[in-house]
Amino acid sequence: MTNSGFSTYETAWCPGCGNFSILDCLKTALNELGLRPQDVLMAAGIGQAAKTPQYISGNAFCGLHGRSLPAAVAAKIANTNLTVIVDTGDGDSYGEGGNHFIHNIRRNVDITHFVHDNQVYGLTKGQASPTTAEGQVTPVQPDGSQNLPLNPALVAIASGARFVARAFSGKKAHLISVMKQAIQYPGYALVDILQPCISFNKVNTFAWYNERVYELDETYNPENKLSALEKSMEFGEHIPIGVIYRESGRTFHEKNRVLQDGTPLLEKELKPDLIGNLIQELI
Numbered sequence: 333m334t335n336s337g338f339s340t341y342e343t344a345w346c347p348g349c350g351n352f353s354i355l356d357c358l359k360t361a362l363n364e365l366g367l368r369p370q371d372v373l374m375a376a377g378i379g380q381a382a383k384t385p386q387y388i389s390g391n392a393f394c395g396l397h398g399r400s401l402p403a404a405v406a407a408k409i410a411n412t413n414l415t416v417i418v419d420t421g422d423g424d425s426y427g428e429g430g431n432h433f434i435h436n437i438r439r440n441v442d443i444t445h446f447v448h449d450n451q452v453y454g455l456t457k458g459q460a461s462p463t464t465a466e467g468q469v470t471p472v473q474p475d476g477s478q479n480l481p482l483n484p485a486l487v488a489i490a491s492g493a494r495f496v497a498r499a500f501s502g503k504k505a506h507l508i509s510v511m512k513q514a515i516q517y518p519g520y521a522l523v524d525i526l527q528p529c530i531s532f533n534k535v536n537t538f539a540w541y542n543e544r545v546y547e548l549d550e551t552y553n554p555e556n557k558l559s560a561l562e563k564s565m566e567f568g569e570h571i572p573i574g575v576i577y578r579e580s581g582r583t584f585h586e587k588n589r590v591l592q593d594g595t596p597l598l599e600k601e602l603k604p605d606l607i608g609n610l611i612q613e614l615i
């Protein structure tokens with residue numbers, strides 16, 4: 333089949349939302365990598381960010397809130413030919429999907445995880461999400477969020493993720509470059525994408541991020557885990573963006589005896605006799 337390229341569709345996002353540039357960067361990254369829509373699966377749960385797979389050509393899986401990672405991982409395990417991208421929100425990834433986030437990092441299946449991190453639950457009108465700052469006032473936390481914010485990059489590195497990056501929706505060329513590196517990385521790759529929610533987050537605005545973010549340059553070595561842990565904790569007056577940690581390691585498929593020959597599970601010969609014998613043993 334030929335490659336018609338990726339296209340995007342009309343959205344229901346608020347004008348000025350950071351999601352527009354993330355969607356556009358995703359399309360550009362996929363097109364620049366020469367991927368075909370029929371070879372890419374984008375998975376998401378529920379939320380404004382989670383609508384992204386519905387707004388771009390390619391295969392899409394829209395799951396329950398927080399439950400896209402297991403489906404994405406299962407699809408990649410069954411069909412290695414697919415490029416699998418989870419593209420969803422901070423609440424979906426780190427709140428409802430928090431358990432899947434940590435344990436799929438440990439599996440190191442070759443998927444990419446783009447998180448639109450607007451630091452609120454946008455779709456449901458701005459409640460505090462796991463990344464909302466302590467004390468931040470929201471429509472349902474009038475005294476400010478009492479919880480400490482979770483630092484996604486720090487949690488990911490500490491859980492064993494080997495490609496961890498941060499980006500900002502307002503720096504498009506940089507975001508495209510980081511997205512391409514993450515998609516090409518063999519193993520689980522996380523990109524936490526800072527994104528303003530103009531309707532419900534009046535603190536972390538475009539200007540707030542723009543004043544703070546700075547791009548990591550070649551003087552920074554992303555292969556040193558201790559300095560990566562330290563770099564990931566920088567989130568205040570200055571916020572580093574770029575690849576914070578990168579290390580090679582064996583993927584789920586490379587470690588698994590059945591999958592390591594490279595033949596996708598769905599192309600493997602079915603052996604009903606073998607299963608029949610196993611069932612007989614159990615009867």
Ligand SMILES: Cc1ncc(C[n+]2csc(CCOP(=O)(O)OP(=O)(O)O)c2C)c(N)n1
Binds near residue numbers: 381397452454
């Ligand atoms: C199990 C469950 N809990 C809560 C909800 C309600 N809910 C739907 S979307 C959403 C917030 C999504 O926030 P986020 O993932 O950050 O995406 P955003 O809308 O900010 O892009 C919530 C709480 C739900 N649908 N299912």
Ligand SMILES: [Mg+2]
Binds near residue numbers: 461
């Ligand atoms: Mg959100």
